[in-house]
Amino acid sequence: MEFYTYVLVELAKGLPLTLQIVGFSLVCSFALGLCLALAHHYGPVWAQMLVRGYLAIFRGLPLLIQIYVIYFGLAQFAVVRGSILWPILREPFWCAVIAISACAGAYASEIFRGGLLSVSSKDIDAARAFGMSRLLMLRRIVLPLTLHQALPAYGNEIIYLVKMSAVASIITLPEVTARAFTIVTETFRVFEVLAIAGAIYLAINFIAAFAVRCVEKALEPSPPRN
């Protein structure tokens, strides 16, 4: 029993880092995904081509290579090492957040684009008839409808994000998976340690799924008043 508490406490020490990676990446990939989707949907042809190229690259490559290129690869160039961005690119934490956001943003943009496509032209016509400007229409009509439509699929995306954060363990970040690896190699009690680590991830995912459902309910359009 003592061993289990020890493992749980040790793994829990990595939890804040895991949650930080997930949290930062969630915010960044959400913003990036939304911008990409808007550019893909409303942008001029050259912007659409750019987004398509971006999606092909970031969805076609493993996350690991994206993390490696940013963390190990960029240091090859003296220009990068001398630039003002170096203090950020030197930190494994920010490299992981950048890579995960770039990758997850690509996946998220496809979900948001699906949401944008689902906004009916009647809603748009109604907004125009009210004399709304494009920005106001985006803020009051298009985005709420898009987000509501995209949320269930976006919930799965958050689970992928939690799983992606484990890849950050490879660039020396002591989050939950990295700690599990260390304890396994020290004690060789493989099954107990990995079961506890797995349970922690499942718990995070359950809480995330629950939170998404709550937000979904909050975004439910209120019935028309007579």
Place this chain on the structure above:
Amino acid sequence: MDFSPLWEGVWGGLMLRAAAMTLIVAFLAFLLGQVIGLGLTLARLSGVGLLARAAETYTMVVRGVPELLIIYLIFFGGSSTLGWFASWFGHQGYIEVSPLLTGVVAIGMICGAYSSEVIRGAILAVPVGQVEAAISFGMSRLLRARRIVGPQALRYALPGLGNIWLTTIKETSLISVVGLVEIMRQATVAGASLRQPFTFYIVAAAIYMVLTGGSVLIIGRAERRFGRGSMAAGA
């Protein structure tokens, strides 16, 4: 950036060999994944409560847990289980499971969990009327599966399975952490020894793009081939 070590030294050949290794792991893992996926689906559709619950739990756990944990489970868990068995026969010491086997089993397990969702959806998508018609023709369960449900389910499943194949290729990169020399590992070794990490990661990225891009083309052709004769063909 200097790409000359690719054709002047041994590194180009080694990268190609590593690419072949990635394909081999991905292919074997995908095959294992289809077997596991089909088994899980049959368990879930069997109507036996315990079996269905077990398959559902497996799917939920494997899909909710990071891939790396499953890889560690197979790599370390496999060797400790083997060591335990070997100690019965008087063998002492550490037995290592080969990284290739680890990769195939671990990625296959993950692939199986995702595939079972796709296969289940495809089987349920075959109209009930067709199965009833087959029954009234006196077809046995096996014959029905082979002649009626199987071919149609395959067509429904293809797009989903295509996506899983692409994910499988990408997931093989994680096997590099247990030492299998596939694209990622080879690029890291080459980049470190020539002090050109970026160059070799770009080469690795290009190889992955070729693998996934080529797969997309083949999957598209397969979808058209299996879709021929259906009303939605060409749509």
